[in-house]
Amino acid sequence: MSIKKTNRLMVFVLCSLFLIVCFLFYTGQGIYLAKNSSGQEEVFLIKKGESIREIAAKLESQNLIKNDFFFLFYSFLGGDSRKLQAGEYLVSSSQNIPEITRKFVKGEVIKEKITVVEGWNLRDIGWYFENNGIFQAEEILELVGFPGKDFSNEFNFLEDKPKNLGLEGYLFPDTYEIDKEEGVEEVIRKMLRNFDRKLTLDLREEIEKQG
Structure with missing residues (x-):
């Protein structure tokens, strides 16, 4: 290889390295x-x-x-x-x-905080969500009322629930954090998971007796 070609290659490599360094510096500043x-x-x-x-x-x-x-x-x-x-x-x-x-x-x-009050029935819960601009009451009632959606394949404690009843008594009264992208089913699942976590054996037996 001639000296001229070697010099050209050297210049090309150095220019390329310089451009790469400039690009990385510019991009790094833009990112960090x-x-x-x-x-x-x-x-x-x-x-x-x-x-x-x-x-x-x-x-x-x-x-x-x-x-x-x-x-x-x-x-x-x-x-x-x-x-x-x-x-x-x-x-x-x-x-x-x-x-x-x-x-x-x-x-x-x-996150938006919602509070389900102890003693509320399904209609109360539905109207609460609607009045707070989260979901329509009808959406809630269609999901948790009778016949509603069957969640028993996800939550074992619902397997003994009478088939002709909705989820009244299973939506645990508590304060929940939800975001606007959560669908109504996911919010109901969140309440059922809370029920599953907080319900003691004694309370489960009491509910079964009442049922």
Whole structure:
């Protein structure tokens, strides 16, 4: 190989390395430096079925990140592009892209507290959800009333429940945290899981006697 060709190759390699270093420096700053150190939190919604590109574009349009490319690059590089969970989040432009992505992957959505009061019947529960703008009362009653949905294959304690009765008495009175992307069935499952956790053997026997 001639000296001229060797010099050209050397120049090409050095230029390539310089461009790679510049790209990594530029991209690293875009990823690890927040857009605004004093940004306020605002609500950011990820809808079910939304693509990673749509999420990145929304983050940029809401001025939460500098450029959607940085979010896409980091998400694909870290393998998080398919792990982002739907829901409403509080996000700030003072957070960098790893912090925002971590929040989406962990599903740290805005939670709404609801309280089911002891002594409420199914209709009371249905109207409570409707009055709070969460679900329609009819949605609740169709699911937990008679005939309703059969949850006995998921919760063993329902196997002895009379078939002609709904879930009245099984939706444990308590305060629950839910997010807006949770469907009505998942909220009912949450209440049934709570019933299963908190119901003692004595209480189960008492319910069976009453039944």
